Amino acid sequence: MVNEPSVVSISPRERALMDRLVSLSSSSGSHSPSLATMQLEFPELEVEVDACFLSNPLATDLFWTHFNRDVLEDPQLFKRMLEAYPSQNRVIASDLSPALGIDAGRLFIANGATEAIQAIIQNFSSHVHINVPTFSPYYEFAGPDRKVTRYQLDATESFALDPVHYVQSVLRSGADTAVLISPNNPDGYLIPDNDLAWILGKLASVKTVIVDESFIHFADRDSSGTRRFGALPTLVGITEQFDNVTVVKSMSKDFGIAGIRAGYAIMDPARVTRLLAQGYLWNSSGIAEYFFSLFGRPVFLDEYRKVLNTYRATIERFKTTMSCADFVRTYPTDANFQLMQMPLGVSADMVASLLLVRHGVYVRACGDKVGLDGEFIRVAIRTDSENSKVLAALKDVLSSI
Amino acid sequence: MVNEPSVVSISPRERALMDRLVSLSSSSGSHSPSLATMQLEFPELEVEVDACFLSNPLATDLFWTHFNRDVLEDPQLFKRMLEAYPSQNRVIASDLSPALGIDAGRLFIANGATEAIQAIIQNFSSHVHINVPTFSPYYEFAGPDRKVTRYQLDATESFALDPVHYVQSVLRSGADTAVLISPNNPDGYLIPDNDLAWILGKLASVKTVIVDESFIHFADRDSSGTRRFGALPTLVGITEQFDNVTVVKSMSKDFGIAGIRAGYAIMDPARVTRLLAQGYLWNSSGIAEYFFSLFGRPVFLDEYRKVLNTYRATIERFKTTMSCADFVRTYPTDANFQLMQMPLGVSADMVASLLLVRHGVYVRACGDKVGLDGEFIRVAIRTDSENSKVLAALKDVLSSI
Structure with a gap:
């Protein structure tokens, strides 16, 4: 059972889902279940933003573009990658x-x-x-x-x-x-x-x-x-x-x-x-x-540097927004994620579950992190629109409890 | 220098290539260099048959078919495989x-x-x-x-x-x-x-x-x-x-x-x-x-069993052919390759090099195999047409020395 203050209004459906979520998380050891595992276990949940996932989404697109371009030039390239040692x-x-x-x-x-x-x-x-x-x-x-x-x-x-x-x-x-x-x-x-x-x-x-x-x-x-x-x-x-x-x-x-x-x-x-x-x-x-x-390849690295700079600008915008946010305590970060501390008495597991159940936002509750006293979630910085969704969802969840 | 009987007629170009091949092989430790490494080092050689490579080529095609079918149904499937944990x-x-x-x-x-x-x-x-x-x-x-x-x-x-x-x-x-x-x-x-x-x-x-x-x-x-x-x-x-x-x-x-x-x-x-x-x-x-x-997936395994049976029939044809072959000594095999012993005084390295240089056939010379006394090559069983090429090439090389 998720431990929560009695003032929170949670529907029976939400409560049942939240309990199953916490149970899945504990069976995944000290790492959050992957999005695929999550979706397999909870087909009824639509995950809109995977803010558990610490990666530059623009860089994935860049790799994808190069890969497809190279495969177009050499149609057997990919099959060879699969077949050959x-x-x-x-x-x-x-x-x-x-x-x-x-x-x-x-x-x-x-x-x-x-x-x-x-x-x-x-x-x-x-x-x-x-x-x-x-x-x-x-x-x-x-x-x-x-x-x-x-x-x-x-x-x-x-x-x-x-x-x-x-x-x-x-x-x-x-x-x-x-x-x-x-x-x-x-x-x-x-x-x-x-x-x-x-x-x-x-x-x-x-x-x-x-x-x-x-x-x-x-x-x-x-x-x-x-x-x-x-x-x-x-x-x-x-x-x-x-x-x-x-x-x-x-x-x-x-x-x-x-x-x-x-x-x-x-x-x-x-x-x-x-x-x-x-x-x-x-x-x-x-x-x-x-x-x-x-x-x-120098050409790839040049293009990578550009998408990195674009992503870095997104990270900076996220951090600027958060520096003015008063609904949650944040910690300064030089990475593409931000650690956030929940208000006193509020469980990070509950916040993470409600984010997922109510808003389709998947974040990392840090309850299993050795050496982290208190209630924390870690939010990955994704695209501007995804970040806005995450923050709006978080504000909503925190204001409801 | 490759050690060979003096009767063999090898052109200076062949000799130079053979020496470089043996040197590449020794720098690859106890595993043959991959076909890609080989082609990078020897762009002048056209490898027609990779008979070093121990795999069922029909099964690769089967995987490729399923993969492409699934990606056609779900165009984001492959990108997700690359991006997500x-x-x-x-x-x-x-x-x-x-x-x-x-x-x-x-x-x-x-x-x-x-x-x-x-x-x-x-x-x-x-x-x-x-x-x-x-x-x-x-x-x-x-x-x-x-x-x-x-x-x-x-x-x-x-x-x-x-x-x-x-x-x-x-x-x-x-x-x-x-x-x-x-x-x-x-x-x-x-x-x-x-x-x-x-x-x-x-x-x-x-x-x-x-x-x-x-x-x-x-x-x-x-x-x-x-x-x-x-x-x-x-x-x-x-x-x-x-x-x-x-x-x-x-x-x-x-x-x-x-x-x-x-x-x-x-x-x-x-x-x-x-x-x-x-x-x-x-x-x-x-x-x-x-x-x-x-x-x-049972459907995949059913299809796999069929291509395995087809490939097994190829293996059987190869073994039948070899059982009548008198140009090289073979050993009974239950796998998809056959070990062949070179005639007395003939170097396996030389035969493997000549197969590659003259016929674009890449086989495994077993000189580095601990516990294998004598001169052996290992020939992977591929498709019927590839197998025919390999055997014709081997017969040609062995008859020339």
């Missing part, structure tokens, strides 16, 4: 390396960033120190055989990372692995360049420091200290300064292609060699290989 | 389990069989006992931290597995993991049902016994002892009789969709739980999930 990991890394401006030997191609996270933690870590709240695979994939300790981020500090306290916490923990996600999920806090450089310098003695930059394209981050490809910020250069640093990058969010499963990690070449010597042989699909080849 | 491992397992007639809890969905092999070896094994020659990931993925011992199959016995000697060898080795591939790659030997049942009974004390049935659809195997789905033979039922047995299955070969990366393993439910508790969260792509959903 894709290239091995090292071959794809060689193709991608010029676009990233990094040696192919430092590049581990992954079946989505989650595979890279799993590979790193399970091969190079015995004790992971992790900031919470954050993306749960970093501690889940540690499994029962590895130690996990935590550094608690503080909502009253807007989840900002205090470099001095953080470094003390890592060193005191004795962990051989520290994880920094910037911008962090679910709060969107971006570690400033100077802080990050200082932290990495202080953690040089820690065996593995993971920097996850999966959301970095959405940040307003333009400092000269970072390596840039196609005018996109990236931290890949850091791995050349610090042997112990591994950069993890999902392609799902910025390129809008979560279904393709594409990601990579950049690390010391000896570690790539170790991983590839015992697996990850054909871990990219034919379509993932095609995506990586697109990534290497 | 696919379902989690357990959700796909639940969808597939009725078609296999096995509990979803026993089913581990994999990004190709190689991922399943890697997961099993790296999570449940410390010492692998493996028949050689065989599919190399079984020993490669053991990595430096696990022991690997071997049971040598004998070419003079047509690579048949002697059950008594084999069981003695496993038990004597002290291995906690035994691997049986049936039909085996590269020789195509199928372990008879009675032998397999006897072996598994004797190995009940071994922690993990892997039975890889990736090529079993091509076998003329129809005994009543095996579980059957859609009239396709499978050993999945064995995992219910023996807790220690894991069945591994690639979808690439029989369904002709290597580029999609789809496979599964069936094992004790506690092992599936252990694997999923620490990874493999979104390891199927959207298209792989679509393929698994097709697999669950």
